[in-house]
Amino acid sequence: MNRRWWKEGIAYQIYVRSFKDSDGDGIGDIKGIVEKLDYLKDLGVDIIYLNPINKSPNDDNGYDISDFEDIMDEFGTLEDFDYMLKEIQKRDMKFVMDLVINHTSDEHPWFVEGRKSAENKYRDYYIWNKGKDGQVPNNWGSFFGGSAWEYDEEVGEYYLHLFSKKQPDLNWKNENLRKDIKDMIQFWIDKGVNGFRMDAINHLGKDANFPDGEVGEGQVYGDFIKYVQNLPEVHDYLKELKRDVFEDEHVVIGETGGIGYHNAYLYTGVDKKELDFTFHFDMHSVGRGKEAWETTKIDLINDIKKNMSGWQMREDNEGWCPLFYSNHDTTRTVSRLGDDKDYHVESAKMLATLPLTQKGTPFIYYGDEIGMTNDRTFKLEDYRDISAFNRHKDFVQSGLVTEENYLKGLHNTSRDNSRTPMQWDDSKNAGFTTGKAWIKANENHKEINVEKQLQDENSILNYYKKIIKLRKENLSLVYGDFKEIGRDHEEIYSYTRELDGEKFLIMVNFFGGEPKIEDKELVTNDCELVLWNYEKRENDFSLLKEGKVELRPYEARVYKVKANG
Known part of the structure; x- marks a missing residue:
């Protein structure tokens, strides 16, 4: 068991623009994050990961950098950054920075x-x-x-430019460029940054012959992915960075499209010396229908179990993995994967149970710990993502889609759903700012907010605190062997985690029905129900002794199994 701080820590992703505004300009900032560090520490967070904070004209929400060694004007100054890092360290927490080195801004x-x-x-x-x-x-x-x-x-x-025309791609074949990039990374390491999440990192290599891609029926552009993604030279560049810049104490994470549990070892294998783990896209579109305004029933076996268990059952030498549902490019977890109407609290707690009891580093996306949802009251003018307006011209104004369906599609799929202000309290702007927020706060902030949930023992927020505490007190939930039970069950996801005689049994009902499961591997003669999202029922344990389970809608249970269980 190779114990590392980044394996045992709980990470929290902050979309800085929307987290907390300290100066009333309507935009979240670094000083605002400092104001809420005690809240994060109390939640159980050990690692703070921020979306890009470098100086940028913001054509692509900070992923178009014009100065690698300075801070975006709206977020603060280098002095503010140094102060934040000092306050993070004071609380015995770590800091992970977003590193965008596939491209720059055209203003760089x-x-x-x-x-x-x-x-x-x-x-x-x-x-x-x-x-x-x-x-x-x-x-x-x-x-x-x-x-x-x-x-x-x-x-x-x-x-x-693989992305916006204001994001020209860098030529990593140039040795001087690579040296300047390494010097820049060292600049932040010297300040005390503990790790880096590297954006679009598997695009660093491009086929310099620039061949045309195959054009499919109805397509304007050719299939170019194989010429710009996961090319052999990418591995050379990453090995060079690992060798020349990163120390063993740093965590190095890569965002790698086209990489899943079956081939992540190409980057994370212990013998590769490239990345510690990769951010994947497994949960990005789960639950979405063929059209944006449609949803489809989640296939628990193929959408959830196949992917989540796939990461769990890799060999240790294949590397570590992150555990997460959402980020700044998806929609809200409970709206996409749970039921944010009839079973909001139950499904949000159920969804928290899985990543916080599996092997990997859990990443909580800001607001998920209180069950923030998509906002279905937004009108077109409330959105800020430029793609919402570009596609409106392409689809609605051209007559391909009705205005009603288009807006419903935005409610389901727009990235702005995951970028609304953090809901701190029930005041104007959800306590995010005293000014005019850059994007409107979700109207349900009067019911769903941190202040209210802190006072409710049975809230989603307090459930997160309990399960994080349980994980930290039991290494079997971090490093333990994973064994899935009832793989073919279409509603219940169940598994055990075991390490050095310490064993946990986890089971969740992923849907709103009341399913039953009977499996001899569930037979447990002596155990304790240590966490659940419903009231206990008298017959729960007697049924478990027989290898039988009946679960309520979105029910989640975590049992600690005694040594002779």
């Missing part, structure tokens, strides 16, 4: 200088191409829509 000095002359050393920091007979170099598309190539009149060439 490297790009600005490189455009001036072909002889300028920064020209080769980016990927330029003259094109074919005055046309784009190939048919690659951007992840954000349109071509992946943008023509620059001043340079007379095209530059590659």
